[in-house]
Amino acid sequence: MNHRLYFTVLCVIGTLLLACKKDTPTIEDDSYTLAIPIGFPTPSIPEDNQLTKSRIALGKKLFFDTSLSRDSSVSCASCHKPSLAFADDEAFSLGVENRLGVRNSVSLANVAYQENLLREGGVPTLEQQVLVPIQDHNEFDFNMVLLVERLSKDSVYVTLSQQAYDREMSAFVISRALAAFQRTLLSGNSPYDQYFFQNQSNALNESEIRGLNLFNSDALNCSKCHSDFNFTNEDFTNNGLYEIYADSGRIRLTGLEEDRGIFKVPSLRNVALTAPYMHDGSMNTLEEIIVHYQSGGKNHENKSPLIQGFTITDSEKEDLVNFLKSLTDQEFIQNPAFQQE
Ligand code: HEC
Ligand code: HEC
Structure with missing residues (x-):
């Protein structure tokens, strides 16, 4: 191909490309890429x-x-x-x-x-x-x-x-x-995420790390329900809040006695910002919640066997609260x- 022809062909292709572009500007400009936090899966989108x-x-x-x-x-x-x-x-x-x-x-x-x-x-x-x-x-x-x-x-x-x-x-x-x-x-960019998913070992202090270990321990069981990247196993359970529930929970949906007093396990992300807590807003502080789990909660026929009560010192409680606060994502x-x- 001589140079002149080559140049003409290039011009024609170029004009065609520009023409295409001109016809479909919205499709090109409108595309959106979801910024998925490091360590998170891709959510399914219909x-x-x-x-x-x-x-x-x-x-x-x-x-x-x-x-x-x-x-x-x-x-x-x-x-x-x-x-x-x-x-x-x-x-x-x-x-x-x-x-x-x-x-x-x-x-x-x-x-x-x-x-x-x-x-x-x-x-x-x-x-x-x-x-x-x-x-x-x-x-x-x-x-x-x-x-x-x-x-x-x-x-x-x-x-x-x-x-x-x-x-x-x-x-x-x-x-x-x-x-x-x-x-x-x-x-997904809280200090916890920076520490756990982004390998920034200084993102959590010692107290927060001790709290994280308590949260994941077999004695406390927190991470058995509040699990994975979103701090929920997506399950429905009873965490021993009451003996008799004013709001009967999942039984309203299923009609099954085994669903009385059963609620979704909530995510704990940004939990320091979302007080009051529980389905009825009946708890005001993270400390109060730890005292609740420490006691093993109220007896309810559907209470999860994971809610057993445990011993914990005051300084360990502080560590656990500090860890929960490290789930706050200022950037979000x-x-x-x-x-x-
Ligand atoms: C058997 C599963 C289970 C275990 C174990 C468990 N939780 Fe929960 N947690 C729940 C459920 C269910 C709720 C919501 C109950 C409701 O809405 O009434 C909840 C609520 C909470 C809340 C309130 C969240 C909000 O936004 O209202 C916090 C905080 C919390 N749990 C922390 C913990 C900690 C800390 C531990 C360990 C000491 C723990 N949980 C152990 C199931 C569990
Ligand atoms: C008057 C307060 C109020 C308004 C207004 C409101 N919500 Fe809510 N929203 C709630 C409450 C309370 C719940 C929990 C209800 C429940 O569990 O039965 C909730 C739950 C939800 C949930 C479920 C989240 C989950 O994790 O299960 C979504 C999604 C939601 N709201 C989106 C919206 C959208 C979108 C609007 C506006 C169109 C809206 N809400 C307006 C109070 C409100």
Whole structure:
């Protein structure tokens, strides 16, 4: 090939490439790569809701928008605050008209990995979970049809919806966009992660390391339930909180007596930020929780045999609390991508 021809061919190819690029700018610009923390597995993401920048942006806008509630007074973020690792600091959160909910809000950190949502595990996907607060009398007290109607009057939503899912605002779009945003809420850069997954031996001090060893010990059993990278085995169990439960837990879902007083094992990530604790917010401090496990808890027919009680000195308690505090991930709670705009 002579030089001139070669040059012409290159120009033609170049023009074609540019032309292609011009036709499909959104696809290229919209791609999003989830920043998975070191040592974490890849969460599964539904085929019909792959992450894109515009889907996440729409989900984020919805998450912080009070117009999702009937009287436009509360948003998802009212009960899932970024500064508190997407939990809140009430025993029971307040919904519209300050109505008191029936459970303690949970942190949404790493919710992408949760296979069974809510404390009795009755909801399988983040997409489906979105309906719960929207319809719940004590939360948004609204309904999807009216919500779609309301948001369809907002030109910003109309445009974002087309960009993100190539369709009009709908239940499909609202539920998927909120799920997409929540899947980005990954927390895995606490001092514990730096020590354990990133080989930074100075990230934990001696007391925190002693606490970690106690947490993993056969005497305390904590890591038998609060296990793996997300500090939960995803199981449902009874940790001896009460003899008689006002909130009967998983039996509400299954109707089985063996599920009375049974709740999901919560993740302990960012646990220093998510007080009060347990399904009913009945414990206020990490120290109180250790005293509870130390005593072996209340007798309940479904109590796990792993809750036996143990002896522990005051300085060991301090070590264990220090370790639990090392699960706080400052980068996560300060991440600009997760703050209200
Ligand atoms: C009034 C307070 C309140 C509002 C508003 C609220 N939530 Fe929640 N959220 C809770 C409580 C309380 C729980 C635990 C409920 C349970 O276990 O039964 C929860 C649980 C969840 C869970 C399950 C997490 C898990 O690990 O099982 C997800 C996901 C969630 N909320 C997302 C949202 C989204 C998205 C919105 C907005 C559309 C929202 N929440 C609005 C209080 C609230
Ligand atoms: C048999 C399994 C099991 C064992 C062992 C266990 N836990 Fe738990 N833990 C649970 C369950 C279930 C809950 C939630 C109970 C509820 O919601 O009422 C919980 C709740 C907690 C909470 C509150 C989290 C929150 O956000 O509300 C902390 C903190 C905690 N456990 C720490 C520990 C420590 C420390 C140990 C070891 C001394 C331990 N757990 C041992 C099952 C267990």
